[in-house]
Each structure stands twice: as structure tokens, then as C-alpha cells.
Amino acid sequence: MKAYTLTGYGDASKAQMREVERPVPGPGEVLVRVRAAGLNPVDYKIRDGMLKPILRLDLPTTLGNELAGVVEANGKGARRFLPGNRVMARVGKERLGAFAEYAVVREEFLTDIPESLDFKTAAAIPLAGLTALQALRDELQVKPGFRVLITGGAGGVGTFAIQIAKHLGAEVVTTASQRGRDLVKDMGADVVIDYEHEKFEDVIDPVDGAFDLIGGETLSRTFGVVKKGGRVVSIAGMPEPRTATKDLDGRYGLAATFWFASLKFRAHAARAGVDYRYLFMHPSGSELAYLAEMAHRRLLKPVIDSTYPFEKIDEAMAELEEGHAKGKIVVTLDG
Ligand SMILES: NC(=O)c1ccc[n+]([C@@H]2O[C@H](COP(=O)([O-])OP(=O)(O)OC[C@H]3O[C@@H](n4cnc5c(N)ncnc54)[C@H](OP(=O)(O)O)[C@@H]3O)[C@@H](O)[C@H]2O)c1
CATH class of the missing domain: 3.40.50.720 (NAD(P)-binding Rossmann-like Domain)
Structure with missing residues (x-):
């Protein structure tokens, strides 16, 4: 599968689109086919190495902190979501991977996407x-x-x-x-x-x-x-x-x-x-469900500054790093 991969800490050249093995969900984990992923300043801070003292990542690793997509398969013991369910998450801090065609997410970090929200909007919410x-x-x-x-x-x-x-x-x-x-x-x-x-x-x-x-x-x-x-x-x-x-x-x-x-x-x-x-925020499927419900009831309006196809994630990251986004920047993957 295609994955936006961090190969070493440093400037934008350290992250590239690569062909990698599709991840396998372990116990309590869910494999998600990613349809959209949100970008956040933490993505380039991780790439730069700024968070090295806090986050223990084994390189090379797939970047990306939040996603929306469709459940593909469950790991052992993961039962809350069924294949085909539309889900969203802020993924685990030490197992990133949202910038890829498939990502593995701990079940408790996921929540259902309300019918009224498309993938792009859902991916803009979690982090x-x-x-x-x-x-x-x-x-x-x-x-x-x-x-x-x-x-x-x-x-x-x-x-x-x-x-x-x-x-x-x-x-x-x-x-x-x-x-x-x-x-x-x-x-x-x-x-x-x-x-x-x-x-x-x-x-x-x-x-x-x-x-x-x-x-x-x-x-x-x-x-x-x-x-x-x-x-x-x-x-x-x-x-x-x-x-x-x-x-x-x-x-x-x-x-x-x-x-x-x-x-x-x-x-x-x-x-x-x-x-x-x-505050260093934490992932939570139940808290995200609350936000998703607010968005569904139009009490919360996710603001999207711009959307890029996944293949152009370098351009999306460059826009993010300029620091002038009004709301969120999102990449989308073909369904
Ligand atoms: N600790 C955590 O858990 C955590 C979680 C999320 C985010 N963060 C951090 O929080 C910060 C904000 O994140 P974000 O996602 O909101 O970033 P962002 O979307 O990149 O913020 C960009 C916006 O900030 C405005 N801005 C820039 N400098 C400003 C200033 N001096 N005063 C007022 N507005 C200014 C820009 O407006 P103009 O272009 O119009 O100036 C632009 O609209 C980042 O440093 C991020 O890493 C930390």
C-alpha cells in the first residue's frame, strides 16, 4: 500500500510516499481503510524531530495522526466495529499511520461517523x-x-x-x-x-x-x-x-x-x-463520539481550509507549515 513514510528526522525531504506492507491489526486493534486524513502542526514537528524526547517512534514509520475511513478487519478481541462501518479517530500517539491507504487503530480510539458527515469533514475533527x-x-x-x-x-x-x-x-x-x-x-x-x-x-x-x-x-x-x-x-x-x-x-x-x-x-x-x-491531548473514542454528535446536530462546524488528493500530501504539508491555514487541511484517498 502507499504510505507517507518518515525515514529520518529533518526537513520535508525526510518524508516520502513509499510502497509498504499493509499493517496487521493486533489484539484490540482495528484495520481501517483510510478515506481522508487531517493534517496538524504535530505532523511536521514529529518529522523535524522536535518531539523525539516525548514520542518513541521506530523509523521508518508512517506519519499521520487522524483519519476517517471504513473498517476493513478486526484484530483479536476487537468487536465494537464491523467491517464496512464508517469510523474516525485520533490514532495512538506512538503508533501513527493515518497517512496511508490502511491504518491500524486501537478500538477505543475509534467512533462511528454520523451519516450526515462525509469522510473529509470527519477527518478534520479528531485531533x-x-x-x-x-x-x-x-x-x-x-x-x-x-x-x-x-x-x-x-x-x-x-x-x-x-x-x-x-x-x-x-x-x-x-x-x-x-x-x-x-x-x-x-x-x-x-x-x-x-x-x-x-x-x-x-x-x-x-x-x-x-x-x-x-x-x-x-x-x-x-x-x-x-x-x-x-x-x-x-x-x-x-x-x-x-x-x-x-x-x-x-x-x-x-x-x-x-x-x-x-x-x-x-x-x-x-x-x-x-x-x-x-496540555498534551489524548485520543479518546468516547469523547470523539460527543464531538461527532455535536457536528451531526450542527452545534459544531468543522472548518476546512483546503483539501488535497493524498498523492499531493507534500503540497498539503507545505501549506500547513506556512502557518496561515484557516481551519484544517485534509487529504483524501480514493474510495
Ligand atoms: N499539545 C497538544 O496536544 C496540541 C494539540 C493540537 C495542537 N497543538 C499545537 O497548537 C498550535 C496550534 O495548532 P493549530 O492546529 O491550530 O495550528 P494552525 O491551524 O496551523 O494555526 C494556523 C493559524 O494560526 C494563526 N496565527 C498564527 N500566528 C498567530 C498569532 N501570533 N496570533 C494569533 N493567530 C496566529 C494563523 O492566522 P494568520 O495566518 O491570519 O496570522 C492561522 O490561521 C500548534 O503549535 C500545534 O502544534 C498542540
Whole structure:
């Protein structure tokens, strides 16, 4: 089968389309014939080697973190889905493989695709949608009346985050360039700051919590606008000890590394009297079922910036790396 394969860490030349053996589902796993796969910044971060300290991958390996497709076969003990079922998933972090004609996925990471969603739309939901849900509902505990700042509202995660925060009853303040303004307004944002011309800390009232999608200097400025006792959840800053203990199976060696690496952000947070949490999202079929149902009921609208045929995945990756996508980039495979 064709698979977009990582042969070594580095630039775009390290990932190529190759003919590889079709994977075989092990116990509790399902073989899926992939019909569409979503792209995420983590795809090129993995390729670059940025995630090497966290993810243990044996190279060569097939890339790709999320998919939609049709069940082809079940491994031993996997019974929830039948051949022919339409399914979607954020695949396992240490067994990737969505950028291929067939992929193996643990049964508990899969959910059914509602009839009303096509493969392309379903493939755009898992990683970004789950990240937004876990950050806003579980980490920030957004409730009606909560005022949240979401930096980077126009991208893959941001477009889900605005909609989910609104669904949870929040008032949403977000940042976007002029190019993304109409989109984030359409998603439901109440206040939009043009980050190319204004600094949010100069113009907004304090918020109850913040979801940071940008990291770096933007994250540092975020601590100053969150009320004392509030929380900043980042997915783009620096991992901190709880990233290791809560999100990475309690890897205590990594917790010590993250303690040092996040010192600057934790010090900013402490000075502002807020909590700093870096979330590394987790796959979940049951949480994805919730998002799929929201999309089916038109309470959640996946936004697709562009679609490429699988054969042109190099071009899709290049567009993703430019960092200006409005919503998600998806590749499709022939049915
Ligand atoms: N830790 C985790 O579990 C996890 C999970 C998912 C994602 N992430 C990370 O979260 C980040 C966002 O992911 P994504 O999928 O949303 O990325 P994305 O879709 O590539 O984001 C692109 C969007 O970001 C906007 N943008 C760029 N710089 C900005 C800035 N300074 N302020 C406001 N908006 C800005 C761009 O708008 P303009 O072009 O108009 O400027 C563009 O629309 C990435 O670093 C990703 O790796 C982490």
C-alpha cells in the first residue's frame, strides 16, 4: 500500500510516499481503510524531530495522526466495529499511520461517523476537536458566564475552541489577523483582537482563564490578563511537570526535565497568581463520539481550509507549515 513514510528526522525531504506492507491489526486493534486524513502542526514537528524526547517512534514509520475511513478487519478481541462501518479517530500517539491507504487503530480510539458527515469533514475533527474539548471543558472548566481568551482563533484548534467555548456558555475573546477576522466572528467569537496591530493586554478586560495556541512571547503576555486564581492552559508553550505525570503516563524523568524547561513560564504565572498548565491531548473514542454528535446536530462546524488528493500530501504539508491555514487541511484517498 502507499504510505507517507518518515525515514529520518529533518526537513520535508525526510518524508516520502513509499510502497509498504499493509499493517496487521493486533489484539484490540482495528484495520481501517483510510478515506481522508487531517493534517496538524504535530505532523511536521514529529518529522523535524522536535518531539523525539516525548514520542518513541521506530523509523521508518508512517506519519499521520487522524483519519476517517471504513473498517476493513478486526484484530483479536476487537468487536465494537464491523467491517464496512464508517469510523474516525485520533490514532495512538506512538503508533501513527493515518497517512496511508490502511491504518491500524486501537478500538477505543475509534467512533462511528454520523451519516450526515462525509469522510473529509470527519477527518478534520479528531485531533483539533479533542484538544479544544479537553482544554476548555476539563482543564479550564469553562462554564456559563466564564470569560476566556483564546489566542490563535482562526486555525485548526482555534476554530473548534471558539465554538466549544461558546457551547459551554463562555464569553470568548480571541486573536486573529484581518485574514481570519470574519471566520472567528462566524465561529461565535464575542471580541476579536487583530494581533498584528494591537496587543490584547492593552485592550481587553481581565479574563477568567486563557487557552494559548501560540506559545512564546504571546503566552508570556497572557498571564497578565488572567484574573488571580485563574488558569492558563497552553498547547504551544513549554511542557511542565503535570504534562509528564498526567498526559504522558507518569514519566517522572520527563517531569524533572519539564520542571526546568518551564521555569520561565511558571515564574510568570506565579507572579500573576495564576496556574500554568501545558496540555498534551489524548485520543479518546468516547469523547470523539460527543464531538461527532455535536457536528451531526450542527452545534459544531468543522472548518476546512483546503483539501488535497493524498498523492499531493507534500503540497498539503507545505501549506500547513506556512502557518496561515484557516481551519484544517485534509487529504483524501480514493474510495
Ligand atoms: N499539545 C497538544 O496536544 C496540541 C494539540 C493540537 C495542537 N497543538 C499545537 O497548537 C498550535 C496550534 O495548532 P493549530 O492546529 O491550530 O495550528 P494552525 O491551524 O496551523 O494555526 C494556523 C493559524 O494560526 C494563526 N496565527 C498564527 N500566528 C498567530 C498569532 N501570533 N496570533 C494569533 N493567530 C496566529 C494563523 O492566522 P494568520 O495566518 O491570519 O496570522 C492561522 O490561521 C500548534 O503549535 C500545534 O502544534 C498542540
